[in-house]
Amino acid sequence: MMKSSVSNCPVPSEQQPLNEYEELKSSWLFRDCTLNLREYITKIAWIWGISWLVAFPVAAASFAPHKQSAQFIISSIAGSSVGVVLVVARLYLGWSYIRDRLMSPIIFYEESGWYDGQNWMKPQEVLTRDRLIVSYSIKPIITRLKMTFAGLAVLFVAGTIVWHLV
Template sequence: MIRSSVFNCPVPTEQQPLNEYEELKSSWLFRDCTLTWRKYITKIIWAWGLSLIFAAPVAATSFPLHKDLSHFLLSSAAGGSVGVILLLTRLYLGWSYIRSRLYSPIIFYEESGWYDGHNWAKPQDILDRDRLIVSYEIRPILQRIKLTFVGLVGLFIAGSIVWQLL
C-alpha cells in the first residue's frame, strides 16, 4: 500500500524526505550520531582533541606554560570546545532539517531548478510512516545532541568556577 503512494509521488527521488534521511544517516559526519553512547562520546572527544591542537597554541600565547599552567589548561580546553560546539551545531541543524521534512504534511520540491518549485501533500500512509521515523529515530538523535550541549555547558561552568578559584 505504501509503495503505490511512493510511485505516484511527483517529488524527485533525491528530494524525497525518506531518501534524504537515508542519505544523511549514511553520510560520514551524521552517522556518528546513530552510534552507541560510548562510540558517540569517543567521536566527540576525538573532535575535541583535534580542535585542541589549534586552541592550545593560542592559549599558550596568553598563558605561558612555565608561568601559568592551570590557566593555560583551562583556556585551551575551552578553546578546544569551540570546534565541538561548531560540530554539534552542524549535526543539530542537519538532523532538524530532515525532521522538519519528514514531519511536514506538505513537501516543497524543485523539478529542474530554483525557479519552478512545487508543493506536494503527502498521503496519510506516507505521513504516518515519516512521523514514526521522526519519533523513533530522529528525536532520540536530537535529544542526544542536546544532552551533549548541556554537558558542554556544565563543563564550561565547572571550568569557570575553577578559573575563579585559581
C-alpha cells in the same frame, strides 16, 4: 500499499524526505550520532582532540604554560571545546532539518531549479511512516545532541567558575 503513493510522488528522488534521511544517516559525520553511547562519546573525544591541536598553541601564546599553568589548561580545554560545539551544532541543524521535512504534511520541492518550486501533500500513509521514523530514529538522536550541548554548557560554567577561583 505504500508503493503506489510513493510511486505517484512528483518530488524528485533526491528531494524526498525519506531519501534525504537515508543519505544523512549514512554520511560520514552524521552517522556518528547513530552509534552506541560509548562510540559516540569516543567520536566526540576525537573531535575535541583534533580541536585541541589548534587551541593548544593559541593558549600557549596567550598564557605562558610554565607561569600561568591553570589559565593555560583552562583556556586550551575551552578553546578545543569550541570545535566540538561547532560540530554538534552542525549535527543538530542537519538532523532537525530532516526531522522537520519528515514531520511536515506538505513538502516543498524544486522541479528543475530554484525558480519553479512546488508543494506536494503527503498521503496519510507516507506521513504516518515518516512520523514513525522521526519518533523512533530521529528524536533519540536529537535528544542525544541536546544532552551533549547541556554537558558542554555545564563544562563551560564549571570552567568559568574555576577560572575565577584561580
